[in-house]
Amino acid sequence: MREKILIVEDEEEIAMLEQDYLEINGFQTRIESDGEQAVELALTGEFDLILLDLMLPGKNGYDICREIRDKVDVPILMVTARTESIDKVLGLGLGADDYISKPFDPAELVARVKSHLNRYERLTKNGEPQNGTEGREKDVIKIDGIEIHTRSWKVFRDGEEIRFPNREFELLKFLAMNPNIVFSKEELFEKIWGYDYVGDSVTVTVHINRIREKIEEDSKNPKIIETVWGAGYRLNR
Template structure:
């Protein structure tokens, strides 16, 4: 049974999320304080995090920033703030998706199921593989099946969307893909965001793999066309 951590200080909303998720077969835990949430995430095993933005103790942005490089499970932000910059900021810190309050509980459950299924397809039982296929790009090594990335022998943690995007580009080197094409491939038509999400994730990937993210050589921007991974 998948376990969901609900980080929400509004009791009514937290109980609504809990009830609908448990009706659909999920185990849930509720935490209302931001600082307690960070400890819980790092000390326990969850399959997905539902993260409110406005929390006592520590806000959702800071929680996402603190835990994202330590865990790769899906993070779904639940927020009353619908401005594009707020969404882009959350995605830029490593959130996988967001849903705006007030939300349809059925949509929330559908989003949770979708993200857990995607995550399980990516990493489910394949992390134990040793002799797996790998892609080498300069000093970068990408392991397809175990969902790991190494640069100069040091492992770099990648959330699931970032890994999918990097892997797709690495599997199709020297080909230019538009932002719309990448968005459709990685996020799909049913995702609530837009192609600006691609830019946010490309920037995060560059920060991890480029020697100078301000002058990227591995993932190049082709102005007016899109992005290309040089190999």
């Protein structure tokens, strides 16, 4: 079955351009221009990835991302003409996986979509828990009340499950599987996102902050994921 992309965009010319290039490359697409309707569609679970414009009638892209992020695990790529760093930080802080600015090269957009879908598939395709206690134990990383189930793609804090979008989970999992090692923002970006674009440091920082809010007792004074000033981040275990 072909992967299905939800294009949330109110500029018809841009929406059609995105649709044409994605369908040429083998994807199914659906275009929605209204923010309220976009939320309803996103929550159906029919889509493998969401391309989300920021400036929309009804609800803007920030509101949509905030409303669906913890209910929908698929990649969300924000597409916008606004290029200020604060806009990017806000979008990523709400759980968007990536950010591409207008005007964009359609080939780059398709490449980004493919990259996110490929990584999402690799992360989730073996997501069913193994049978037997021995298998489960090997797939669980425990850190100060936090349990990271690497195969079932779940995180628990004191026995209660915490929802993690795919990029946040992949970043937490990587750090947990490489404890007590300092990784620079650039190294983490390369390991988790796998390609270069302007603003990669911001992307890593925002995702680290979102993870801390979920697993640290005090996210402003983190003990599990520590900032090593001038060097990067380290997960203490």
